[in-house]
Amino acid sequence: MEAPCNGPGLVGRWGMEGTSMATATLTTADLSQFTGSENWYRHSLNRDILYTDGAQYVAEAGGAYWLLDEIALANRYQSRVRAEEFQVWTLRRNKTGNGAMLTCGDGNGHTVYTKRIEYTDFPLDTIKLFCENGTILLPSEH
Numbered sequence: 001m002e003a004p005c006n007g008p009g010l011v012g013r014w015g016m017e018g019t020s021m022a023t024a025t026l027t028t029a030d031l032s033q034f035t036g037s038e039n040w041y042r043h044s045l046n047r048d049i050l051y052t053d054g055a056q057y058v059a060e061a062g063g064a065y066w067l068l069d070e071i072a073l074a075n076r077y078q079s080r081v082r083a084e085e086f087q088v089w090t091l092r093r094n095k096t097g098n099g100a101m102l103t104c105g106d107g108n109g110h111t112v113y114t115k116r117i118e119y120t121d122f123p124l125d126t127i128k129l130f131c132e133n134g135t136i137l138l139p140s141e142h
Contacts, residue, residue: 026062026123034138043136046072054138055129064122067091070102070115071129071136080112087112087131093122104131 034054041056043049049072051059059065071089074081081087081104088105100120104113130137 026058026064028124030057030061031127031138032140034141037137037141040135043068043072045069046076049075049131049134049136051136052138052141054141055136058127058129058138062123062127066120067102067122067127067129068136070117071104071131074104074113074115075131075134078113084112085133089129089131089136090126091117091120091122091129092126093120093124 031054034052034057037052037054039053039056040050041052043051051068055068059068071087075087076082084104084106086107088107090103090105091100092103093100098119098121100117100122102115102117103111105111128139130139130142132142
C-alpha cells in the first residue's frame with residue numbers, strides 16, 4: 001500500500017534547514033516498537049524513494065521531515081550515495097551548540113557522504129536510519 005508523503009520540502013515547512021516549528025516528542029523507546037511496516041510512503045522530492053511507518057514516525061514525532069528530505073535528495077544528487085544499495089544514515093548532534101553531523105555509510109564501515117547541519121532541534125542525540133534499495137526505514141524494521 002502506498003500513501004502520499006505529507007512532508008513538504010526543507011524550506012517550505014520548516015523555514016530553514018534542519019529546523020522544525022513543532023514540539024518534538026520522539027524518544028528512543030518509541031523507535032524500538034517498529035518491527036515492520038504496514039504502509040510505505042513515497043517521498044515528494046524524490047519519487048524514487050519510499051519510507052516506512054517508522055521513518056514516518058521519526059519525521060512526525062521528531063519534527064524531522066527535513067531528515068527524510070536530506071536522505072532522499074542525497075540519493076538523487078550524490079552519485080556515491082546513489083551507488084549504494086544499502087546505506088546506513090546516522091544523525092549525531094554536536095556535543096556543543098545546536099548543530100549536527102549527518103553521515104551515510106555503506107554498512108561496511110566506509111563513509112560515502114557527510115553533511116554538516118548548522119542547526120537542528122532534533123530531540124535525540126543520535127539516530128540511525130537505513131536506506132535499502134530506495135526505502136528509508138528504522139534498523140528495527142529491517
